Amino acid sequence: MNPNLQITPDGRLRHLLTLEGLEPALLRQILDKAEELDAATQGPEKKLGLLRGRTVINLFFEPSTRTRTTFELAAQRLSADVLNLQVSASSTSKGETLLDTLKTLEAMQADMFVIRHEASGAAHFFAEHAAPGVAILNAGDGRHAHPTQGLLDLYTIRKHKGDFRQLTVAIVGDILHSRVARSDIHGLRTLGAKEIRVVAPPTLIPAGIEAMGAKVYHSLAAGLDGADVVILLRLQKERMLGAFLPSLGEFHRDFGLTRERLRHLKPDAIIMHPGPINRGVEIEGDLAYGERSLILQQVQYGISVRMAVMALILGAEA
Structure with missing residues (x-):
């Protein structure tokens, strides 16, 4: 995959395909823009005119x-026209290729496609x-990347915990998928996070996860010890095609x-989860919306982060 595909010659976002390879300054720019837009949409009037006249196709x-509804809301709050395509009912189920689908929709003068696909690399192909x-x-x-979820997680952590260089972050659950x-x-x-841990059964x-900069733990107690942030991952039953676990009960x-x-966590540690939650599997039910949990806030922040990415890519100025 071409690592420079998503950056213009002058260093701006052209596409957002992965966080891998993006410069720290660019990540901070996106987070700063999200903070600005979050503040701008806190009042009764939540609509901004930054993308008026633009067309976004989900x-x-x-x-x-x-994910789809937050992208839709993000585009609408920027005043873009939004089309949600039900792909299962489209021509792709009749044999039309991905490239045919893209070119057909481009002919409708779309400015941006927000794409989710089961195949790793599909977004790069588009x-x-x-x-x-x-x-x-x-x-x-696929299993490759979910960059706006990564960005909203970074935004949540920065907003509530500050300097990444002081933080130990534990990511717990189905790392493989x-x-x-x-x-x-x-x-x-x-x-520059101080320490990144992944915690899961073997x-x-x-x-190769350690080569990405993460430390592996097979004990939850050890993985949580002294952590500032814990990110729980949904146990992705629809992606688990083999005998990865004896049972959901044993995982819990x-x-x-x-x-x-x-x-085991620091007293002021925060709890995060990308959703949807499997209650009684990744997390005890009453903790999901408890005093340490930022799970609902993540949903709100996701709208602002996706607004920021859309605004920066399409060249709008606040």
Whole structure:
């Protein structure tokens, strides 16, 4: 994959496909823009005119509620026209290729495609074939990347914990199948997190994760010890095609966050989760919206972060 595909010659975002390889200054620019837009939409009037006249197409080849609706809201709050394409009912189910779909929709004068696809690299494929002036925003491709989720996680951590260089972050759960974990690790490493931990049974740890800058733990107590932030990952049952775990109950027993296990974290540690939550699996039910949890705030921040990415890519100025 071409690492420079998503950056223009003058260093601006052309597409957003992955956080891997992005410069710290660019990540900070996106987070700063999200903070600015978050503040600008706190009043009763939440609509800004930054993308008036632009067209954004949500092209989801995988089902999604939270991600698709936050992208839709983000575009609408910037005053863009938004089309949600139900791909399962489109021509792709009749044999039309991905490239045919892209070119057909480009002919409708779309400015940006927000794409989610089950195949790793699909967003890069679209970006490589997109017409000049048409932007591609990756909303999750296979196990590869989910850059806006990574950005909203970074935004949440920075807003509530400050300097990444002082922070130990534990990512717990299905690391193997998680594009969120990969995006989080790339972003945390780029912004200089003190320590990045991945915590899971051996069957859910991918090969090469340590080369990305993460320390591997197979004990939840050890992985949580002294952590400032814990990011719980959804156990992705739809992606688990082999015998990765004996049972969901056993996973919760060994790796689920419970009230008793909070004692391993720092007293002011925060709890995050990209959603949707499997209650009683990744987390004890009442902790999900408890005093340490920022799970609902993450949803709100996700709108501002996605607004920021859209505004920066399409060249709008606040």
